[in-house]
Amino acid sequence: MNVLGIESSCDECAVSLVRDGKEILSNVVFSQIEDHKVFEGVVPELASRLHVEAIVPAYRLALNQSGLKSSDIDGIAVAIQPGLVGSLLVGVNFAKSLAQSLGKPLIGVDHIVAHLYAPHLEYSISYPYLGLLVSGGHSMIVKVLRFDQMEVLGASIDDACGEAFDKVAKFYGLGYPGGKAIDDMAKMGDPTAFLFPKPSLYKGAHTYDVSYSGLKTAVTAQRAKFLRPGREDNLPNLLASFQKTAIDLLLIKLKKAVQDTGITRVVAGGGVAANSYLRATLKEQKGWLVYYPSIDLCTDNGAMIAGLGYHYLHSGISHTLDLSVRSRVPGFKMTQ
Ligand code: KG4
Ligand code: ZN
Numbered sequence: 001m002n003v004l005g006i007e008s009s010c011d012e013c014a015v016s017l018v019r020d021g022k023e024i025l026s027n028v029v030f031s032q033i034e035d036h037k038v039f040e041g042v043v044p045e046l047a048s049r050l051h052v053e054a055i056v057p058a059y060r061l062a063l064n065q066s067g068l069k070s071s072d073i074d075g076i077a078v079a080i081q082p083g084l085v086g087s088l089l090v091g092v093n094f095a096k097s098l099a100q101s102l103g104k105p106l107i108g109v110d111h112i113v114a115h116l117y118a119p120h121l122e123y124s125i126s127y128p129y130l131g132l133l134v135s136g137g138h139s140m141i142v143k144v145l146r147f148d149q150m151e152v153l154g155a156s157i158d159d160a161c162g163e164a165f166d167k168v169a170k171f172y173g174l175g176y177p178g179g180k181a182i183d184d185m186a187k188m189g190d191p192t193a194f195l196f197p198k199p200s201l202y203k204g205a206h207t208y209d210v211s212y213s214g215l216k217t218a219v220t221a222q223r224a225k226f227l228r229p230g231r232e233d234n235l236p237n238l239l240a241s242f243q244k245t246a247i248d249l250l251l252i253k254l255k256k257a258v259q260d261t262g263i264t265r266v267v268a269g270g271g272v273a274a275n276s277y278l279r280a281t282l283k284e285q286k287g288w289l290v291y292y293p294s295i296d297l298c299t300d301n302g303a304m305i306a307g308l309g310y311h312y313l314h315s316g317i318s319h320t321l322d323l324s325v326r327s328r329v330p331g332f333k334m335t336q
Contacts (some may be wrong), residue, residue, distance in 0.1 A: 003313060004062070004098070005306025006055075008091030009083025009111045010136070013054035016064035016302030017073070021310035024121060026065035027296075027303045030054040033045030033177065042178045043314070048086030054258070055094045058159045073104055073319065077309020080108035081326040082137065088325035095319050105318035107309040110329065111300075112138060113150055115269035116309040118293040118301070125291055131261050132254055134278070136162035136177065141208045141249065141257050147311040153257055154208025157201070162272045163211040164246055171220045172235060174329045182239045183275050189217045189236030191244035191277075194222070199250060215245055247278045258288065265289045274298040281316070 002025070011032040018024040032050045032126040036042045054228040063070060078095035080088060092108070099106035116131040131142040131150065159167070162179055169178020174185070196218045219242045226300040258264055266288050272278065274295045282290045296305065312318065 001073045001310060001313060002032045002066075002068060002072050003077050003107075003306040003310045004059075004073050005304070005309055006059075006076070006078040006091045007111070007114075007302045007305050008051045008055065008087050009079045009081075009299050010299040010300060011036055011047050012258055013051050013052075013091075013109065014300060014305075015055075015058040015060050015062040016306050017062055017068060018121070018303050018306035018310065021314070022078040022121060024303045025068065026062045028058050028062040028065065029296075029301055030058050030260045037176050040170050042084070044084045047084055048090060050086050051090035052261070054231065055090055059098070068080070070102055073102060074108055075105045075309060076102075077107040077305050077312070079114065079305050080323060081110055081137060082329050083325075083327065084326055085327050088327075092325050094184050094263045096323070100321065103155035105313060106323060107317070108319045108323045109305055109312065111305075112140070113148070113303040113327070114291040114308045114327070116142070116144060116150075116267055117147065118269050118297040119267050119291040119301055119309050121297060123291050125267060126265070127169065128201060128263055129141070129258050129265035130254065130261065131208050131269050132158040132250060132266065132268040132273070132282075133270050134161045134231035134250065134268070134272035136166065139210055139212070139272075140251055141250070141302075142263060143257075143263065147308060148315075151171045154206075154210065154253055156207070156210050156212055159212040159216060160247055161210070161212060161250065162270070164216050165225055165243075165272065168215055168219050168239070168242055170222065171335050172239070176273075181270060182243055186240035186243045186277065187236075189238070189240030191232075191240040193237035194241035196241060198245065198252075208257055211299045212246065212249075212252060215242070243277055247275060248283065250278075250292055251281060255285075266291070268292040269298065269304075271299045311323060 165179040174181040
């Protein structure tokens with residue numbers, strides 16, 4: 001079964017064809033990063049307009065690279081939530097038109113659930129597992145019971161982990177998005193050079209929650225030291241210490257979730273899952289079975305949408321043309 005996946009929730013216009021939820025036939029990602037860079041963040045109105053320009057060329061290229069004809073497509077999956085509404089609408093309306101004109105089923109999927117599906121494109125992973133979803137908009141620890149069943153154990157009560165990376169990078173002039181730049185610079189620094197405070201979210205509903213706003217403030221408050229001549233070389237130390245603290249916050253909660261649930265299979269997904277310190281530390285955990293996607297499948301892509309869409313289609317689930325989009329999802333502890 002060949003499923004087309006469309007992803008337009010933020011600043012990537014991505015279209016992919018995936019066979020049987022596993023084999024990536026094509027994976028086109030038109031990134032808007034260069035267009036948003038000048039504003040040091042994503043401008044929603046600009047993002048929607050760029051999606052309108054990119055969606056048809058992205059579809060044509062994905063189809064071309066897959067070697068398939070449009071009549072070979074068995075279903076059209078599209079990200080419907082969470083994300084920027086104007087951007088999501090471009091992908092969803094294109095998916096509806098295509099589904100209607102080809103006479104094929106339409107499947108709306110959740111972007112967050114799809115991020116955790118990404119490693120399934122490369123590995124055979126059984127359920128249940130604990131999912132660590134870390135992206136620019138979300139930081140969540142979830143229990144995944146099936147491809148379409150997920151229970152949120154904890155989340156950030158304020159900023160997302162990726163957002164903290166982006167804001168710190170912006171503050172220290174490393175550009176947008178900042179996750180990769182911090183990751184690279186942190187490799188030259190000492191992660192124990194600075195001791196940043198960790199939030200005390202240990203009890204009740206907050207047992208598995210994290211928080212990043214305090215850490216962000218603490219890291220940016222160090223700036224005065226770098227304005228003094230001769231101290232610039234401290235930046236790699238600062239960033240390495242920030243990165244360690246930001247990732248350790250999640251790992252502390254993840255370890256607790258593993259202990260409490262007895263589930264030792266752990267799957268990471270989302271842009272921050274590309275972080276080298278996170279990947280190395282996850283692999284070090286004794287007794288855990290850890291999966292994370294290849295770097296290009298960590299950030300937004302259409303293959304994860306198509307892969308997840310296949311399972312809905314295979315279970316006989318599809319949606320009607322009144323499918324709508326949502327910026328937030330009730331029940332998810334959201335940060336934006
Ligand atoms: O999943 P994604 O592409 O978009 C959202 O759904 O939000 O994630 C983008 C986020 C950005 O915040 C970016 O800075 C972060 O992922 N990111 C990283 C790394 N690569 C991307 N964060 C830390 N280390 C990295 N190597
Ligand atoms: Zn994403």
